Amino acid sequence: MRRREFITLIGGAAVAWPLVARAQQSTKPVVGFLNAASPDRFAHVVRAFRLGLNEAGYAEGRNVAIEYRWAENQYDRLPALAAELVRRRVNVIATGSTSLAVLAAKAATTTIPIVFQTGADPVGTGLVASLNRPGGNVTGVTTLNVEMTPKRLEVLHELLPTTSAMAVLVNPINNPVTVETDLRQIQAAARRLGMPMIHVLKASSERELDSAFSTLVQQRAGGLVINADAFFAGQSVQLAALASRHAVPAISPYGEFVTAGGLASYGGSSIADQYRLVGLYTGRILKGEQPANLPVQQVTKVELSLNLKTAATLGIDVPPTLLARADQVIE
Numbered sequence: 001m002r003r004r005e006f007i008t009l010i011g012g013a014a015v016a017w018p019l020v021a022r023a024q025q026s027t028k029p030v031v032g033f034l035n036a037a038s039p040d041r042f043a044h045v046v047r048a049f050r051l052g053l054n055e056a057g058y059a060e061g062r063n064v065a066i067e068y069r070w071a072e073n074q075y076d077r078l079p080a081l082a083a084e085l086v087r088r089r090v091n092v093i094a095t096g097s098t099s100l101a102v103l104a105a106k107a108a109t110t111t112i113p114i115v116f117q118t119g120a121d122p123v124g125t126g127l128v129a130s131l132n133r134p135g136g137n138v139t140g141v142t143t144l145n146v147e148m149t150p151k152r153l154e155v156l157h158e159l160l161p162t163t164s165a166m167a168v169l170v171n172p173i174n175n176p177v178t179v180e181t182d183l184r185q186i187q188a189a190a191r192r193l194g195m196p197m198i199h200v201l202k203a204s205s206e207r208e209l210d211s212a213f214s215t216l217v218q219q220r221a222g223g224l225v226i227n228a229d230a231f232f233a234g235q236s237v238q239l240a241a242l243a244s245r246h247a248v249p250a251i252s253p254y255g256e257f258v259t260a261g262g263l264a265s266y267g268g269s270s271i272a273d274q275y276r277l278v279g280l281y282t283g284r285i286l287k288g289e290q291p292a293n294l295p296v297q298q299v300t301k302v303e304l305s306l307n308l309k310t311a312a313t314l315g316i317d318v319p320p321t322l323l324a325r326a327d328q329v330i331e
Contacts, residue, residue: 029064029286032085032093032112036071036078036101041234048272049094049279056283064286071101073205073231075173078104086112092282095140096275097230099125099178106138113291115281116140117274119228119253120178122296131296139291141277143268143299148253149182149227150189152266155304156223156251157193158322159264159311163222163249166190167199169212171229182227198225209235213242224250226257233271236260249314258305258330263314265305274299303327 033049035042046068050060058064067088069081075098082104085093093109095101096117105114106127114137116127122142128134131142153166168186170179183200190198199219201212216224226232226239233254240260243250252258253267268274277297285291305328311318323329 029058029091030088031064031066031282031286032088032090033066033068034078034082034085034093034095034101034105035069036073036075036097037230037234038072039068039070042097044272045096045275048275049282052276052279052281053283055276055280056287058283058286073234075100079107082108092285094278094282096278097233099127102127102138102140110137112137113285114138114140115278115285115291117142117271117278119143119268125178128296131298133292134294134296135292137291139281139294139296141274141281141297141299143228143274148267148302149225150185151302152225152251152253153186153189153198154193155264155266155322156225156249157195158319159251159316160223160249164195165199165219165221166195166223166225167201167216167219167221168225168227169201169203169232170227171204171231172202173204179227186225204231206235206238209238209242213246213248216248217246222249224248226250226252228253228267236262244310244313247314249316255303255305255328258307258328261307261310263307263310263316266302268299268302306330 053064060066067085067090069085071077071081078101086108090112092113092115093105094115095105099118099120102114102116102118117140122128123130127138172179186198199221201215203209203212232239236254236256237260240257240262244261249263251264251266252262253265255265255270258265281294304326306318306326307330308318309331
């Protein structure tokens with residue numbers, strides 16, 4: 001081979017290699033990850049989502065790319081972030097942390113498949129036609145956390161049978177319709193238990209959480225029910241610390257709250273487990289399955305967790321009947 005031909009071949013290869021790399025990169029599917037929370041609070045959720053993708057045969061960076069969009073608890077940003085992912089022409093959009101995220105994605109596209117995680121009723125909020133046959137381009141995972149709000153009050157009442165003044169913490173911005181339903185249910189439960197009206201505390205930011213606990217102390221509420229909410233889920237450590245600082249017995253929907261030192265939790269499986277299922281569904285859709293034919297997965301298992309160390313610090317004697325029902329006990 002002549003030297004000039006050899007140089008020409010090498011030069012042609014140098015041009016071809018980047019083209020091949022770009023071609024390979026362009027054929028890699030892209031998943032849009034839309035979340036209302038902040039990445040620093042939800043790192044464990046991202047790990048669980050990737051785990052679900054791995055179970056379906058996809059690994060980030062190897063055969064799938066993920067475009068992350070975080071609203072940082074600023075819910076009004078969700079429509080614009082969803083629109084960005086649609087313009088990016090992602091193959092699937094995975095949403096979570098609030099029904100507002102999936103509603104924003106659904107408003108942005110009727111063709112790109114969407115997989116959601118929500119504690120709201122997917123049929124009642126108009127996300128799907130039915131749980132078994134979602135129809136359209138949307139499916140996902142739902143929990144019983146919203147329906148469990150009155151049950152959490154009942155558990156707290158078992159722990160504090162002589163306490164009449166209770167409070168509930170809600171995020172009015174996340175999903176106003178769901179919050180209204182929750183408040184009606186918990187007030188009805190309070191009446192059944194012979195308790196006066198529940199004090200309602202509102203918070204949508206870390207600063208407002210501090211103010212809510214100060215108000216709780218001023219109202220002399222003897223216990224606190226934390227409502228199911230993505231923001232509260234991400235703030236489990238802070239909420240446990242605030243409850244400890246103010247010596248307030250509190251119950252949350254999320255087991256992470258008890259692990260962080262909170263008194264009790266009662267709700268569906270962990271947020272991480274739910275996002276693993278979202279990742280698994282996302283992978284199945286990447287392989288060709290249609291969201292319209294994938295039934296909405298209902299996480300029906302309910303878990304009760306108790307922190308006996310916190311109970312002792314608060315001077316609470318946990319009833320043996322409640323202890324026997326607990327799925328997790330931290331001593």
